[in-house]
Amino acid sequence: MYDLLVVGAGPYGLSIASHAADAGLSLRVFGRPMASWRDNMPAGMFLKSEPWASNLSDPAGRWRLDAYCATRGTAARHGQPIPVEMFAGYGLWFARNAVPEVDERTVTRIAARPGFFEAVTEDGETVRARTVALAVGVLPFTEIPAALRALPRDLVTHSSHHGDLERFRGRDVTVIGGGQAALETAALLAEQGTRVRVLARAGRLGWNDVPPPWERPWWRSARSPHSGLGCGWRNWFYAERPGLYRRLPEPTRARIAATALGPAGAWWVRDRVEGSVEVLLGHEVTAARAVPGGVRLEVTGSGRVETEHVIAATGFRATRDRLGLLAPALRDSLAVVADGSPEVGRDFESSHPGLFLAGLVTAAGFGPAMRFVHGATFTAGTLVRGVRRRLRTGLPDAAIPAPGRRGAAQAVRG
Template sequence: MQDLVVVGAGPYGLSIASHAAAAGLRPRVFGRPMAAWRDGMPPGMLLKSEPWASNLSDPKGAYGLAAYAATQGVEARHGVPLPVGLFASYGLWFAEKAAPPVEERTVTAVRPRAGGGFGVTVDGGGDSGRHRETFLARTVVLAVGVRPFADVPGPLRALAPERVSHSVDHADLTRFKGLDVTVVGAGQAALETATLLAEQGTTVRVVARSHQLNWNTLPPPLERPLGEVARAPHTGLGCGWKNWLYAETPGLFRRLPASTRARVFTSALGPAGAWWLRERFEGAVEVRLGESVAAAAPAGDRVRLDLVSTRGSVDAVTTDHVIAATGFTPRLSRLGLLDERLRRSLRRMGASGAPETDAVFETSHPGLFVTGLLSAPSFGPSMRFVLGATYTAGRVVRGVRRRLGTGSRQLPSGASREPLPAGTAQTNWMDGF
């Protein structure tokens, strides 16, 4: 029986694997390394987060983004965006240097066993010649990234795939040269996708429910007068004390009242474009604000969109393709690899579809851990970003060792989990970001 299986090989999965190996565990890690960054972001995209806030986590902190950039003759400088392609290559370098080998195979099923642990089924790995495999694991960490949770507005879901897609579906936008594309959304993914489309000669418009686009401002220098630092400290989520709390104290966030957490998720770190994108975007892309897609239907080999404004007026637009850059919702129901009985048995965060977790990211089913977007309702906004991997990795490994009996105390297989500490609030997280 395997002690630990990590499902996913993005920033969270690789960071957890690195900490697990350093702790003496021998995890099996499955997935395509840095898949979301390699397969879902086209050339020309830039990293929105600062380089110093975009590190994967190894126990010694020796394999950060700046260290990799130096090997490529690139300086990772504050206030200077780096190519997403460079970040993807950094993740592959990290996987080679700081993590155990990754098996580029897909976990297709995780089922609970009556005596404790899980049955894990993995596909054969494409052209590898390997057969489908099922084995036993005592603990499983889900580090599946965001792709399973992509949101497409209801009116668009009935369209054929050649007419509608999500922003995470595109590693190459050149297929849209010479076409008309409508991008739905107002965040960085929408605005940068639209900009890249316009720059390659695509006719493009952005449709957004909001009445204005929000743009981040140029970050101040890292070295500033003490008074400025005291008023608005730097964090990996932007300047300010609220952002500092989200970035530096996820454990404290987990103890906030449910209503507070729900309010934060409706207001904190909402859709916004990077400061360096604004000049390229404005004047190059048609923008339709205060409108949403009310209906969508094929129109020959194109798509007719009925756009309704906040005033109630309806306008029709015909386009060749719609790209939904409309975010992600961490619902367990979207994780088809989890056994249905297991999914139904997990305690959830109020009315949301996200799992409830304890301080070490363990769900209500002993031995099952969740990270990244799935843990954001418990630990706050930082878990939506690479930044959260550093907080997560060591704590998950601590929880795994405790569950295996190699930590401070042993918990027998199948034992019920510890109750939440006194005073810990239950959550009622709202959908979306």
Template sequence: MYDLVIVGAGPYGLSVAAHAAARGLNLRTFGRSMASWHAMPSGMFLKSEPWASHLSDPRGAFGLDAYAATRGARAEHGVPLPVGFFAEYGDWFARRTVPALDERLITSVAPCADGFEVVTEDGERFRTRTVALAVGVLPFMEIPAPLRGLPREYVTHSSHHGELDGFAGRDVTVVGAGQAALETAAILTEQGARTRILARSDRLNWNTLPPALDRGLWQSLRAPHTGLGCGWHNRLYADTPGLFRRLPAPTRERIFDSALGPAGAWWLRERFAAVTDVRLGRRVVTAAPTADGRLRLDVTGPDGPSVVETDHVIAATGFTPSLDRAEVLSPVLRESLRTVGAGGRAGGAPEVGALFESSWPGLFLAGLLTAPSYGPSMRFVFGAGYTAGRLVRGVRQHLRATSSRGAVGRPRTGAARTPAGRA
């Protein structure tokens, strides 16, 4: 029987494991270290600043800058780092801080009399008193409704792809206007694909070159640096996730849907200039394969309806943290967890209480699933620093409480799956 099983070995899972190991918990971490980061195209770069991209350990000894020093490199403000470098950093971090990393995936987390039972992809079963679900973003891929259900030969999500050189000479339509869409389109064009952008947004937004870290008191007060970008709104999101959690659910939903919207990194803009077919203010209405093996998109836009025929669509349309997509959780858990609210992309996300515990005692959550509760920073690596130590503190409190009273895990009163505040 473990004290804690961590499901996921990305930035959040590894950070939680580092803190749990330092606290002497009997734990096991499941997942392939930094798997989704290793799978990204080699031409991609981190959008966040290096100093905002550390994984979290209790002593702060294994930051990205420490890893860069071992490579004879520098992690500098204003200098984008390749995602491959960041993935290798995560592996280095895991080797130094995470005991018992088991690369098998977990297929099921279900409640049992004394906590939870987890099942690996090859059928082995383990029991644990608590679980930290840190599965990253991949289970929550968002594909526009008209494109769902089409075979992968026609439609994929941007996160499905490693290298993109297989599209050379083909016509590819990228749907979206954020960093993933713009960078995917740029790489496709560089590798010889005929690429277009289709986006609902009526304009492309670009982040500006970040100002120097040391720029004087007045400029710093006007627009302070944060791990989420400059500005006081970002400062609040970055520094006060605990206060964000206390906002009314409708306010949190609204901010989740609107804050830090789609934008391209400043360093991508010049590369993106090679993408000449950019169609804004447009939405795919229907999609269907054609007789000659292509895909017909019926599109509506400011000039009325139009038709696009393409060889393939890549939906770079983000991720929606809905419990319905957290299929690793048993139906009993999914249907019992209290959710944030009814509307918007946050409506199906679990409500997360103090110290990142869900409404089912002993089930802790980390990463994107907690963003509707704790704010936009949980959509980024930056949020791992706030999460890891607090989550482990919550695990330890739960273990002490259940040990002292002999309680078993069961949903709290009123934890039926209804919008928070409306049960």
């Protein structure tokens, strides 16, 4: 019986595991380290976050991105984006040095039992633990517009489905969306010889500004401080005070989670899009059907677009019902907030005692930082403190959900 089972080995899962090991907890870590960064992002992409805001978290702060870059004979400099391949390599280096051995098997099911949790791996092994930290990243939560969902995957995919865009060389592709994923995907497609267009609902594209220098006159920093989510006091609050963010009224948190840091392209991708990629603004897909050679899209604004393939760069919805590896009785027992995501307490514990959540699925509770690597530092330390508190108090019998009851487990908050 382990103290903690960490499911997921991306930036959040690895950071949690590092803090848990340092705290002396007995733990198992499952997942392929940095899998989504290695497998689901095409070569040539860059991190949108600043290098200094892209560290995984270990208690001593030894295994930072700049330290890894130094081992590779390069530097992590403010204002210079980091290639995704380098960041994935950094995560693997972090896993080797700051985390106990990672079991790369997939956990397929987690169920609650009296006083503990039971996890089943892809090859049938059963592992028991008193607490679980679920850090499954973003891939379970991909969002494709309703008009496109009925089409087969050879015609419509999500932007996160592609680790290689080579299959689209010389073809006609339409990218849906107006954020970084859409614009960078479109730029990479155009640069390899794909005929590509972007359809965006907004009337104009948003572009992030070039970040100001790290060293600035004090009065400039006072007016608009740097933060892990960009400059400005509002971004600083989201990035550096997620614990205070959680104290905001739920309607305020829901509004911010839905609107803050909206779709925008990084400054360094703008020149690669403008003049190279056809952009159709004020366009929304209302219907789609397969036709010989591809897809016919019915679109507001221009009527009809025919293309060979559609890539939906339309983000993610981290709702409770998409946590498919949780046994139905456990999943359905979780309390939710207005956007359908699971409710979490002050230390990331769900409404089911002993089940902790991390990453995008907690953004409604702790704010926009949970959508970025930067949020892993606050999450790891806070969550592990919550795990230790839960281990001291134990799992109450009332926490075991009754099969078939939706939203039943509300008691015993951390």
